[in-house]
Amino acid sequence: MIDVDLPTEGRNPRTLDLDTLPTLDVLRLINTEDATVPMVVAAVLPQIAELVDLAVVSLRRGGRVHYFGAGTSGRLAVIDAAELPPTFGIWGRVVAHNAGGPGALANAVSDVEDDAEQGARDAVEVAPGDIAIGIAASGRTPYVIGALRAAAGRGARTALISCNPHAPYGEEVDVHIGLATGPEVISGSTRMKAGTATKLVLNAFSTTLMVRLGRTYSNLMVSVNALNGKLRARLVRILVEATGMDVATCETALAEAGGNTRVALVALLGEVPTARATTALEEADGGVREALQRLRSA
Numbered sequence: 001m002i003d004v005d006l007p008t009e010g011r012n013p014r015t016l017d018l019d020t021l022p023t024l025d026v027l028r029l030i031n032t033e034d035a036t037v038p039m040v041v042a043a044v045l046p047q048i049a050e051l052v053d054l055a056v057v058s059l060r061r062g063g064r065v066h067y068f069g070a071g072t073s074g075r076l077a078v079i080d081a082a083e084l085p086p087t088f089g090i091w092g093r094v095v096a097h098n099a100g101g102p103g104a105l106a107n108a109v110s111d112v113e114d115d116a117e118q119g120a121r122d123a124v125e126v127a128p129g130d131i132a133i134g135i136a137a138s139g140r141t142p143y144v145i146g147a148l149r150a151a152a153g154r155g156a157r158t159a160l161i162s163c164n165p166h167a168p169y170g171e172e173v174d175v176h177i178g179l180a181t182g183p184e185v186i187s188g189s190t191r192m193k194a195g196t197a198t199k200l201v202l203n204a205f206s207t208t209l210m211v212r213l214g215r216t217y218s219n220l221m222v223s224v225n226a227l228n229g230k231l232r233a234r235l236v237r238i239l240v241e242a243t244g245m246d247v248a249t250c251e252t253a254l255a256e257a258g259g260n261t262r263v264a265l266v267a268l269l270g271e272v273p274t275a276r277a278t279t280a281l282e283e284a285d286g287g288v289r290e291a292l293q294r295l296r297s298a
Helices: 023-034 037-042 045-060 072-088 110-114 116-125 142-153 193-212 229-243 247-256 261-270 274-283 288-297
Strands: 065-069 094-098 131-136 157-162 175-178
Touching (some): 023 193, 037 193, 045 065, 065 072, 065 116, 116 142, 142 157, 229 261
């Protein structure tokens, strides 16, 4: 039975004749509904910023960020966590827990989202000072709520990303990012606007978190290590863009840094040997700009 009290489960009055329309008109309706999502996300930017700031403090103190989700929400969480290491060179610090485990990624496992106890068991990895983020379109998925309550009991800060701004559980967490996406084109199909909004929030959250942790320089990916020829060529281009120096100089610096782009960049811009650049980065918790400031003020 559909729960009409949930915003994402109601019938959308703008799509009642969906199944009578020509193909192009169906696509136009879907596109029109999708076009509302960025504005919905814009309305919760202050809450996303609050969560980013909490996560920055946690990661700088050695903590981790944990995502908990089921179905579409869990799959989006896994994608976001999986893409951070190759993009930002940060390993094992943002992890995703999907209801049903790896097997539920490719195949729908419907009953796992109702298992609050499994959520609590999956939260056993959460440590005091970590950040636990639950993702649930309804704002009340038992697996997610069970995980967040267990995480809070272990001393973690908690957050909920939902498409139900008035979800009662939102009052229990430190930060509730309640997205007012409204009813879907097809009632209850939360892989649509709700999924799109969730993806935008996760992209914005994790990218901003990496920027605030100094994993970029300007708008360049400087935390990727040169593990193969393709990457080495890309990283040399990044160094050329960041420093304005010639290709040969940047290739040499990258080689001397053992393929570590940030070390090479600090060495080039700070005009210091690789060893000194490495030390400066360690003192700056990996932030390029802070490392350069430390060198200039030394």
